[in-house]
Amino acid sequence: MSTEFLKVEGLGKRFPGAAEPVFDGVNFDIAEGEFVCIIGHSGCGKTTILNVLAGLESATTGHVFMDRREVAGPGLERGVVFQGHALMPWLTVRGNIGFAVRSRWPDWSRSRVDEHVEKYVALVGLSGAIDKRPSALSGGMKQRVGIARAFAIQPRMLLLDEPFGALDALTRGTIQDELLRICAQTHQTVFMITHDVDEAILLADRILLMSNGPQARVAEIVNNTMPRDRQRATLHHDPQYYRIRNHLVDFLVARSKDLSHGRAPAQPLHVSPGLDPEPAPEPSPQGTVVPLRHVA
């Protein structure tokens, strides 16, 4: 497992007319098969970073390398799940995923494309709705189709832009479980934006914490020290969960705004809450901490 599957070096973006860059000096890397979440307040440029990784936008400074080759534009080896699902409303579920599959393998026969589409639709549990149009699907189902479309082209890396932001808590939970299961099956490398601390702890191997903009940076990289086979139902019984969670919430509530305007270190700190030598804030005994979001 190479530690430098994806490498981001000194990335910065200044929008035309703005005095200060939204972010600059963003450095991090992602190993193959790793699930990385990025958390930060609105306006710190998370979506822009994801778009640069996808090749849809270009950065003002810095470089992105994937497998030691510079990312210069969008490509099939990076699948994107968009914030607003971005399904084409005139196509059925089959049509939408088929469009992606035919783009990936233009020489495939119709039946082969169909077979492949059906396999990935089954993976997200939507076989019953395969010939429906997006307008006939609920928000959660649409987002599942978006995920199936991204997985179906078997990208080397998956980029998810707040995929569950518009979903209710129950639906979100089921899809998180599904995503976790699929990623475990396929050893998919994932980079995901989220606003939800619990979601990050459940899904990610490492969590990138961004300071506030302008001149936002990846200030800390938090290692998720919980076992990888963690589950939504038992997650909050592990005392380690609260140590990580408190660390993340502390950062977002208290420290992230003091680190704006480039006050964050360019090379992010690596921390493992609860396991680091320096004393982490003593976690409250289990049961008295009320999670921000109750997970069913």
Add this chain to the structure above:
Amino acid sequence: MKLSLGLRAGLVSVLLLALVLAVWHLATLTSSPAVPAAAATLTPEQVEYARLMGKDPAASGATSPVQKAGFPTLGQMGAVVLKNLSDPFFDNGPNDKGIGVQLAYSLGRVGLGYLLAALVAIPLGFVIGMSPLLQRALDPFIQVLKPISPLAWMPLALYTIKDSAISGIFVIFICSIWPMLLNTAFGVASVRREWLNVARTLEVTRMRTAFEVILPAAAPTILTGMRISMGIAWLVIVAAEMLVGGTGIGYFVWNEWNNLSLPNVIFAILMIGVVGMLLDLLFARLQRAVTYVD
């Protein structure tokens, strides 16, 4: 019992029609004076003149008073409608063709001009919609050319093309091009960014993006433009054929006016309306076929 809305609306429509027909009937009843008892009151010179003009006062006066110049009664109107519809496709020479033949000429001109306009407007609209530069560069020309009445082009067309039939088609072309061009450009320019991004991340070629993403995304807007264009083309063809002459429903109206045959004029007006409605229905159906729910 409560009747459905559709049924009630239908009843009101029928009532309104009956009302209009009743007013028509009453108006023509009171205004039609007793026709001068034909042959008896005419001098021999007048009778001979009438014969020379192709009318036999002895015959016509006796049977039914032919009242070509006046507004027809309902009965006369009905007779004209039946006569025209019973044999719509006869062709007895330049000025004596069935209503079906005349409509076919008009539809042919509209179809040809419209098709040419679509062939120019839709690809051009695509290019304009995709290129902000071209959009700005061509905008002044479009804004000036668009409000010109299509008939104003007629003298120029007749002079340059030197053929009245083709000039008619050109007029249809020039009037139906603008709504299609503008709607296509607008539809293409407002295709959602995220659909294009999906295509980009999938490394879809430009051609495939145009046909499989932009075209279906913009199709409802394009079809709206095509529907408006067809409506305008059908309005303009009548006026154009009145000017150009020879054949077509517009020429038929003008010819019957010259014949002072108001029943035929009224009948032609009704037919123009019916055909226009059918064309619009056709496009409404096409529009429904490409519309998607977002």
